[in-house]
Amino acid sequence: MVEHTVAATNAIVTLDVPIPQVIWGWMITLNMWAKSIGTGVIFVGAYLLARYNDRVGDQVKLWMPIISFIFLNIFLLFTLLDLHQPLRMWHIFFYPHFTSAITVGAWMATVFTGIIFIMAVIAVKKYLLKKECKLESLYNPLLKIAVVLAVPVTMYTATIMGEATARELWQTPTELVQMILAALLTGSAVFLIIGGKWSYEVKRDLAIILGVSAFLSFTIYMGEYYFGHMKSEEVAAILQYVKENGVYHVMFWAGQWIAFIIPMILVYFSLKSRSASLLYLAGVLAIVGLYITKHVWLIIPQLLPLS
Amino acid sequence: MKLGFLVDLDLCMGCKGCEVACKVENKVPLHSWRLRVKYVDVGVYPETKRTYTPLRCNHCEDAPCERICPVSALHYLENGIVNIDRERCIGCAGCMMACPYGAIYMDPETNTADKCTYCAHRIASEMMPACVVACPVEANIFGDLDDPTSHISRYIMEHQKGSGVRVRKPEKNTHPKHFYVGGGDVHLNPLASKREEGYNLFNNITHLDHIGGH
Numbered sequence: 001m002v003e004h005t006v007a008a009t010n011a012i013v014t015l016d017v018p019i020p021q022v023i024w025g026w027m028i029t030l031n032m033w034a035k036s037i038g039t040g041v042i043f044v045g046a047y048l049l050a051r052y053n054d055r056v057g058d059q060v061k062l063w064m065p066i067i068s069f070i071f072l073n074i075f076l077l078f079t080l081l082d083l084h085q086p087l088r089m090w091h092i093f094f095y096p097h098f099t100s101a102i103t104v105g106a107w108m109a110t111v112f113t114g115i116i117f118i119m120a121v122i123a124v125k126k127y128l129l130k131k132e133c134k135l136e137s138l139y140n141p142l143l144k145i146a147v148v149l150a151v152p153v154t155m156y157t158a159t160i161m162g163e164a165t166a167r168e169l170w171q172t173p174t175e176l177v178q179m180i181l182a183a184l185l186t187g188s189a190v191f192l193i194i195g196g197k198w199s200y201e202v203k204r205d206l207a208i209i210l211g212v213s214a215f216l217s218f219t220i221y222m223g224e225y226y227f228g229h230m231k232s233e234e235v236a237a238i239l240q241y242v243k244e245n246g247v248y249h250v251m252f253w254a255g256q257w258i259a260f261i262i263p264m265i266l267v268y269f270s271l272k273s274r275s276a277s278l279l280y281l282a283g284v285l286a287i288v289g290l291y292i293t294k295h296v297w298l299i300i301p302q303l304l305p306l307s
Numbered sequence: 308m309k310l311g312f313l314v315d316l317d318l319c320m321g322c323k324g325c326e327v328a329c330k331v332e333n334k335v336p337l338h339s340w341r342l343r344v345k346y347v348d349v350g351v352y353p354e355t356k357r358t359y360t361p362l363r364c365n366h367c368e369d370a371p372c373e374r375i376c377p378v379s380a381l382h383y384l385e386n387g388i389v390n391i392d393r394e395r396c397i398g399c400a401g402c403m404m405a406c407p408y409g410a411i412y413m414d415p416e417t418n419t420a421d422k423c424t425y426c427a428h429r430i431a432s433e434m435m436p437a438c439v440v441a442c443p444v445e446a447n448i449f450g451d452l453d454d455p456t457s458h459i460s461r462y463i464m465e466h467q468k469g470s471g472v473r474v475r476k477p478e479k480n481t482h483p484k485h486f487y488v489g490g491g492d493v494h495l496n497p498l499a500s501k502r503e504e505g506y507n508l509f510n511n512i513t514h515l516d517h518i519g520g521h
Binding site for chain 1: 410
């Protein structure tokens with residue numbers, strides 16, 4: 001009882017100004033989500049071309065750059081729209097500040113999108129004209145460059161989160177891994193959705209990529225959820241928003257179930273029964289759930305008063 | 308020259324003169340503050356005490372806002388001030404995400420980031436920041452930290468003992484150039500006090516849902 005009368009445990013803010021709450025909202029979530037798909041299809045597509053070129057090569061070579069290009073443009077569009085001065089975007093290229101992960105990321109993403117655009121043009125032209133494009137010989141070298149460049153393009157958002165010193169929850173090493181796992185999760189999910197008549201072996205590989213990515217990502221989130229509060233006062237306060245009675249508790253667990261747990265279960269039963277029919281649903285759920293998961297993780301550190 | 312700021316919290320009486328002077332001097336828009344004074348009530352009735360904490364940009368030596376700014380809109384002046392070029396700013400809000408002190412806001416009129424500059428324009432004319440001039444009890448002390456004879460340097464040296472000279476969130480390794488004398492956790496650590504509706508004076512301590520032009 002007596003401890004409740006101690007002054008240090010009874011401090012209440014009685015006069016202050018309103019504090020800005022969510023600064024980076026759904027547009028940044030969409031940015032991360034779309035980029036995961038845009039780079040993920042390149043990772044997984046390159047794997048399919050390396051292993052199953054004879055079976056699915058033509059389809060992957062066509063759809064991989066098209067899907068990537070579409071989602072990279074969604075990512076770039078919403079990055080631009082989220083700026084309060086979008087018409088000054090060119091400042092990033094003419095007044096670059098290279099200690100900023102935003103600058104480095106913008107430059108890399110622009111180059112990456114350019115490469116994917118050329119690959120998409122080659123693939124579409126070949127598909128429409130039913131004959132080899134003059135630039136066809138560039139496709140494979142460009143793909144190799146794209147795969148290498150996709151790694152930093154996927155991960156740079158984690159370094160932006162790391163540079164966000166005010167948000168203790170986002171630790172660069174963890175977020176780097178989460179970004180790569182998100183790309184593999186969505187990349188495999190996209191090919192499971194579009195690969196309707198592909199053989200079981202191809203889908204099995206995609207299912208394993210999806211299942212392992214979901215498992216590892218889920219494990220990291222659970223590590224943060226159950227152990228994050230032990231080392232940092234700020235993280236403990238932030239995690240309260242997703243713990244029981246927290247305002248994002250339901251949304252957090254909805255994301256975890258839809259993105260990771262249910263897809264893992266579906267992958268398990270699919271592999272056990274050698275049936276690919278469940279994998280379409282697993283792919284859709286992983287893509288939808290990832291948006292929710294990313295959104296919660298983006299929002300909750302912003303709810304904490306900083307001063 | 309390295310300019311720094313010190314607030315003696317034992318002297319501050321929470322009059323908000325500095326807050327108003329800053330608003331007027333810098334034409335800070337409604338719903339935005341470069342400097343604010345936070346009241347925290349401590350204790351259990353009838354043993355209670357009200358504390359006052361002026362909060363502004365810390366002009367850190369390793370400023371996260373300067374590091375994350377993609378276009379160098381946030382930059383150092385030679386005197387150590389972290390200044391902002393509003394014409395350069397693209398409004399990405401990276402600085403707002405990076406600043407551990409919540410000292411940066413998005414100006415709803417210009418749609419660019421803005422913050423305390425220690426009144427850099429006044430300093431260029433050899434005047435003190437507006438908040439320093441307005442303080443009736445001289446709780447705000449401003450000057451050159453590189454000069455051992457300056458008022459702020461001497462004040463820091465004289466107050467090393469007792470509760471000492473403190474900065475906010477030293478664990479963030481930002482090396483702030485804004486110091487406090489007489490402050491405790493309740494003054495400087497936002498997690499040491501609760502924000503609960505129903506306990507506030509005059510206005511609701513709500514959050515701003517909308518910032519800027521979209």
